[in-house]
Amino acid sequence: MSSTISPCQLYARALFGLVFSFNIATVVCLDADDRSCQNGECTISDDYAHPDWSQFQGHLGPFGSGIADAIPIDEINEWCSVQTFLSDYVLPRQPLVFRGAAKLSPGFQKWTDEYFLDLEDVPRDNQVLVETVKKEDRGQNTLFMNFLDFVASYNASGLYMVDTVPEFIRDDLIIPWPLQCDQLYEQRIVNTIMWFSSGGTKSVVHTDSVDNINCIYRGQKEFVMVDPMRFGHLVDIDHPEGAYSSVDVDRVDYSKFPGLAETEYNTIKLEAGDCIYIPYKWIHQVRSFDSNIAVNIWWDAHGNQDIDMEDCPFSYDPLLTMSHVILHSSEEGDSNNVAEIKDEFLHFVTPGPKDFNAFLGYLVPEKEELDEMKVGIGYLFPIKKMFALFDVDRDGRMTLAESKSLPEEAWETVREELQKMDLILAKIEEEIQRLDDEPGHWERYPDGPSDREEL
Numbered sequence: 083m084s085s086t087i088s089p090c091q092l093y094a095r096a097l098f099g100l101v102f103s104f105n106i107a108t109v110v111c112l113d114a115d116d117r118s119c120q121n122g123e124c125t126i127s128d129d130y131a132h133p134d135w136s137q138f139q140g141h142l143g144p145f146g147s148g149i150a151d152a153i154p155i156d157e158i159n160e161w162c163s164v165q166t167f168l169s170d171y172v173l174p175r176q177p178l179v180f181r182g183a184a185k186l187s188p189g190f191q192k193w194t195d196e197y198f199l200d201l202e203d204v205p206r207d208n209q210v211l212v213e214t215v216k217k218e219d220r221g222q223n224t225l226f227m228n229f230l231d232f233v234a235s236y237n238a239s240g241l242y243m244v245d246t247v248p249e250f251i252r253d254d255l256i257i258p259w260p261l262q263c264d265q266l267y268e269q270r271i272v273n274t275i276m277w278f279s280s281g282g283t284k285s286v287v288h289t290d291s292v293d294n295i296n297c298i299y300r301g302q303k304e305f306v307m308v309d310p311m312r313f314g315h316l317v318d319i320d321h322p323e324g325a326y327s328s329v330d331v332d333r334v335d336y337s338k339f340p341g342l343a344e345t346e347y348n349t350i351k352l353e354a355g356d357c358i359y360i361p362y363k364w365i366h367q368v369r370s371f372d373s374n375i376a377v378n379i380w381w382d383a384h385g386n387q388d389i390d391m392e393d394c395p396f397s398y399d400p401l402l403t404m405s406h407v408i409l410h411s412s413e414e415g416d417s418n419n420v421a422e423i424k425d426e427f428l429h430f431v432t433p434g435p436k437d438f439n440a441f442l443g444y445l446v447p448e449k450e451e452l453d454e455m456k457v458g459i460g461y462l463f464p465i466k467k468m469f470a471l472f473d474v475d476r477d478g479r480m481t482l483a484e485s486k487s488l489p490e491e492a493w494e495t496v497r498e499e500l501q502k503m504d505l506i507l508a509k510i511e512e513e514i515q516r517l518d519d520e521p522g523h524w525e526r527y528p529d530g531p532s533d534r535e536e537l
């Protein structure tokens with residue numbers, strides 16, 4: 083492959099890493115005239131290393147102010163049937179906007195702060211999770227407080243409730259018609275989250291590993307969406323453990339995130355009463371305006387193709403409220419489901435080939451701390467075994483093509499090795515905890531616990 087790569091492209095690779103090599107090489111090398119060559123040796127002028135990003139639409143602007151996606155997102159009035167939704171949008175993973183659909187729920191009219199504060203059956207020990215900063219920071223402090231205390235104080239405090247819709251107001255919401263099938267609302271829903279704030283919130287750029295319908299009951303929200311099938315390779319999700327990007331959503335710096343200069347964005351403005359379907363793995367970023375309440379319903383996308391649509395009702399039931407939803411935690415069996423594992427790993431190598439260290443960092447983000455504590459390296463063996471499986475041609479890199487070529491049995495092995503790795507890491511954690519609790523233990527080992535090589 084090296085024979086086809088110009089020095090400029092090689093330089094681009096060195097600069098931006100393999101992840102962006104192909105596309106950035108194209109941008110950076112559009113004009114190859116700034117190369118000065120002497121005796122066959124070429125050097126690249128500074129203009130190549132630092133393209134004039136200010137020429138690119140959206141540089142240093144908010145996320146989404148780059149190139150508008152030429153393919154618009156579909157919109158309908160209110161809901162469509164379960165069958166239409168599943169076959170035309172969910173299975174092909176295409177987003178859809180439902181204008182006015184949330185107005186069908188009583189909560190749309192009822193949910194004023196006065197109504198909440200007058201609720202009589204709120205349990206005293208009720209606690210909701212509240213975020214303390216509006217610009218999402220995944221390291222921020224969160225706290226728990228009584229729902230009524232939250233309602234009474236959010237305007238003045240800037241607090242942001244992000245938690246499951248409290249039981250005592252679930253009857254105010256009707257399950258969206260597209261989800262009115264027991265195979266969905268009784269078996270696949272992972273969470274129903276209420277987002278409640280005085281507005282001005284901003285999420286990070288991220289993907290969800292679940293399907294999602296989000297409805298706005300108060301205020302406005304703006305969703306910036308990026309099609310992962312067409313542009314996923316350009317968006318650097320540099321925190322794969324949390325599926326988000328560290329890009330500053332108010333000031334997108336193309337010199338740090340060059341792929342975003344080429345990405346195409348769909349910006350969807352939702353008013354109170356509107357809903358949107360965000361297919362799993364679609365890259366998105368959300369801002370809210372004015373006093374704001376939204377509720378989203380997340381469901382496990384991996385079983386979508388198994389839903390028997392003929393067995394779902396064909397008409398809308400206005401009495402089917404959210405109290406009928408049975409929640410299933412997404413954590414259970416995380417490393418048990420081969421389809422899910424496969425999906426995660428294919429996603430991991432989609433941006434470009436990965437070497438062993440990248441793979442290790444992806445699976446064990448806390449590796450540096452573990453090294454510092456000199457814990458045993460037992461957890462490396464399952465990871466090495468998995469890497470060896472993925473690296474079919476033994477060139478030290480795992481690629482999307484290689485991963486796609488793996489037979490089912492190999493994925494079964496991956497699942498087993500992941501479980502082994504989890505088990506070893508859990509043991510290490512247990513041991514660290516035990517030693518932490520033992521008075522004076524760490525003083526005896528100034529370099530950390532080196533006595534646990536067997537782990």
Ligand SMILES: *[C@@H]1O[C@H](CO)[C@@H](O)[C@H](O)[C@H]1NC(C)=O
Pocket residue numbers: 195196233234235237373
């Ligand atoms: C908070 O502010 C909104 C809009 O500004 C207002 O409608 C609401 O009643 C206020 N809530 C409280 C508890 O004061």
